[in-house]
Every structure is written in structure tokens, then in C-alpha cells.
Amino acid sequence: MPNQSQAHTAQSSKLLAQLARLGAPATSDTLPCFAERLSRLFGLGDTMTLDAATSYRARQPGSVQSAMVDKLTDELATTRRALIRRIQGWADELEFDDEPELEPALNAWLALQRKVAANSRQLRDKVRKSMKDQGQNLARLAELDAVFDHTMASYTSQVFSNLSQVLEQRFQQLQTSSEQHQTQGQAPDNWFHRYCEDAQALLLAELDVRLEPALGLLEACHNEVNNTP
Incomplete structure (x- = not known):
């Protein structure tokens, strides 16, 4: 499996590149470093919970089971393929009496975004739960991940909710551009198809x-399997 930090950087950069292409404001270079930004999300209570997680010891930790790790890895791949198919056909059921409208299109996209979020969260929870029976190291990592997941949940939800605003602006931009071209006597273009893409x-x-958090947990599980005599 690829190095997790490199993979996370690549996926984050891919998302940022998509946002930039759609006209989202660029991230300011004056933002503090990652560690400082992360520390702002942790209050005193979160810090105490994090400290408890770092010293966590499972009562019956069990041992690492490679079969379970492989099963969860396959499930992640299956979940991802299924979601990709849904995303690729997200606009197939959209119908309009006349010109495409923003509200039904955006609502359909938001419904699928919620499904992506829910399935990703369920998979992460399942991996984390299984890790508590896979040895002390993985049990402790599961506790740490739970703390980070809970602490950052509100911030993460807020960040991803902003994506719909970018799509709303993109819809209006493409629609306005198409109308201007027609006013100038140019042939109408399939702007809504571009919007769907x-x-x-x-x-x-x-x-x-x-999916990166679940993938990172599974990478840790694979490493533990490989390092266990």
C-alpha cells in the first residue's frame, strides 16, 4: 500500500485542484502551519481525551488477524467502486420541462454527497471497531482515531458543505455564459452537460x-500484520 501521508497529500491536492478549476478562492499562504491549525480545533477537554487515548490499553486485545484485514480492505474497494458508479451516473435521472434548473440538480448532488459521507463514515467505524481486537498497538490507534474523528467532525462537515456553493456558482456561470453566446448569435452549447461533468x-x-482515514487505518493494520512474527 502507498505511503499514507503521500497518498493523503495527493488526494487533497486533487480536490483543491478541482475547486480551483471551478473558480473557488485560492487558499491563503498566510495560514499557520498544519500543526497550529490542528491545535485550534482541540479544546481542553479534547486534549485530555487525546491524552487518555495515547495511554489506552485494551483489556483483551487479541492478536492481529490477516484475514480480517484483507476482508476489510476488500470491503473498502467494493464500497469505493459502488460509490464511483453512483457518482458517474448521478445526473441520469434528472428531468426538466424546459431549461435545466439549479435546485433539483443541486439537491440530487447533495443527496449523493450525503451518501458518500455516510458510507465513508460507516466504513471507518467498522475498521476502527475491528482494530480493538487486533492487538494493543491497533487498539490504541483506534482510540486515537476516534478522538480525532469526534473532534474534527464539525469542522469537516463545514468544509465539505462549502462545496455545494462552488457548484452553485459554477451553474450560474455556465448558464450565463451560454445565454450571452446565444444573444451574440452563436449556437447554443451543452453547458449543463459540462456542469454535470x-x-x-x-x-x-x-x-x-x-476514504483516506479508513485507508490509513487499514495501512496500519497491514503493517502490523507484516511486522508480527
Whole structure:
């Protein structure tokens, strides 16, 4: 499996590249370093919970089971393929009496975004739960991941909710551009098809970012299997 930090950087960069292409404001270079930004999300209570997680010891930790790790890895791959198929056909059921409208299109995209979020979260929870029976190291990592997941849940939800605003602006931009071209006597273009492709690409990038935590946990499980005599 690829190095997790490199993979996370690549997936995050892919999502940021999609946002930049769709006209989202660029991230300011004056932001503090990652460690400082992360520390702002942790209050005193979170810090105490994190400290408890770092010293966590399972009562009956068990041992690492490679079969379980392989099963969960296959499940992640299956989940990802199924979601990709849904995303690729997200606009197939959209119907309009006349010109495409923003609200039904955006609502369909938001419904699928919620499914992506829910499935990713369920898979992460399942991997984490299984790790508590896979030895002390993985049990402790599961506790740490639970703390980070809980602490960052609100921030993560807020960040991903902003993607719909980018799509709304993109819809209006493409629609206005098409109307201007027709006013100038140019042939109408299939601007809504381009919008659907943009929305699809953005959600595919989000999917990979959302699956990164589960993928990282599974990479740790594989490493533990390989390092266990």
C-alpha cells in the first residue's frame, strides 16, 4: 500500500485542484502551519481525551488477524467502486420541462454527497471497531482515531458543505455564459452537460478524501500484520 501521508497529500491536492478549476478562492499562504491549525480545533477537554487515548490499553486485545484485514480492505474497494458508479451516473435521472434548473440538480448532488459521507463514515467505524481486537498497538490507534474523528467532525462537515456553493456558482456561470453566446448569435452549447461533468469530478475527488482515514487505518493494520512474527 502507498505511503499514507503521500497518498493523503495527493488526494487533497486533487480536490483543491478541482475547486480551483471551478473558480473557488485560492487558499491563503498566510495560514499557520498544519500543526497550529490542528491545535485550534482541540479544546481542553479534547486534549485530555487525546491524552487518555495515547495511554489506552485494551483489556483483551487479541492478536492481529490477516484475514480480517484483507476482508476489510476488500470491503473498502467494493464500497469505493459502488460509490464511483453512483457518482458517474448521478445526473441520469434528472428531468426538466424546459431549461435545466439549479435546485433539483443541486439537491440530487447533495443527496449523493450525503451518501458518500455516510458510507465513508460507516466504513471507518467498522475498521476502527475491528482494530480493538487486533492487538494493543491497533487498539490504541483506534482510540486515537476516534478522538480525532469526534473532534474534527464539525469542522469537516463545514468544509465539505462549502462545496455545494462552488457548484452553485459554477451553474450560474455556465448558464450565463451560454445565454450571452446565444444573444451574440452563436449556437447554443451543452453547458449543463459540462456542469454535470464538473459536479461529478468534484464528488469523485471528495470521495477519495473521505476514504483516506479508513485507508490509513487499514495501512496500519497491514503493517502490523507484516511486522508480527
